[in-house]
Amino acid sequence: MVTGRGADELLATLYREHGEALTRYVRHLTRDGHTVEDVVQETMVRAWQRPAVLERTPDSARAWLFTVARNLVVDEARSARNRREHGTEHPVDRAEADRxxxxxxxxxxxxxxxxxxxxxxxxxxxxxxxxxxxxxxxxxxxxxxxxxxxxxxxxxxxxxxxxxxxxxxx
Known part of the structure; x- marks a missing residue:
């Protein structure tokens, strides 16, 4: 099992090899830039927390990353926060008093x-x-x-x- 600096290097390699494709995949699923960044980051954190993933073959690791990312997107879509909160690309410049x-x-x-x-x-x-x-x-x-x-x-x-x-x- 890989730990410490070796795990960090394997994670960096994993991200270099699959990060761009993973980002495109998540962007295709969500169409939300902030969510894309969050999902990709959380996917890589989960890979770092499971050193066995880092030692898999490239195809096996890629499949695992895409599966985790898809599950994170689905979980976010099902969350209560997602059903009740809606973001906007243009935030309000100033609050207006209740008239x-x-x-x-x-x-x-x-x-x-x-x-x-x-x-x-x-x-x-x-x-x-x-x-x-x-x-x-x-x-x-x-x-x-x-x-x-x-x-x-x-x-x-x-x-x-x-x-x-x-x-x-x-």
Missing amino acids: TDAVLDRIVVADALASLSPEHRRVVVDAYWLGHTVPEIARRHDVPEGTAKSRLHYGLRALRLALQERGVTR
């Missing part, structure tokens, strides 16, 4: 706005979403400034009540 709350808030506000009268809804949207002043709102809707201001006041009161009914505010 679920913001989307839900928009839905609730839009629903509350829809419950307002059209006159109140227009002035509230003009003032708070479009940033218009009371004089600008009055000009846009061709109403006196006092009417625009009154509609804004009562529109905001109705909006607050609609949001309270939806459980948003106290």
Whole structure:
């Protein structure tokens, strides 16, 4: 039985003679560069752990290497990790915050706005979403400034009540 430095030399010879063909074979089976490297490396580690493999005839050693590599690929394909995790060639550049709350808030506000009268809804949207002043709102809707201001006041009161009914505010 070969041990120590002799085993390392036999392993290096084994890899030199069969490594390229083994790599092609595993690439054909997996089509994943990272897995190819892992499987070939694990196959060679197993050969190193079994010195008797190193002493086989070249054809016998090659058959053993290809069988071990195929079994490793099959084991990986059957693993729970493989069924649940999926890699990507293009990793995410940055993580994005969960915007679920913001989307839900928009839905609730839009629903509350829809419950307002059209006159109140227009002035509230003009003032708070479009940033218009009371004089600008009055000009846009061709109403006196006092009417625009009154509609804004009562529109905001109705909006607050609609949001309270939806459980948003106290």
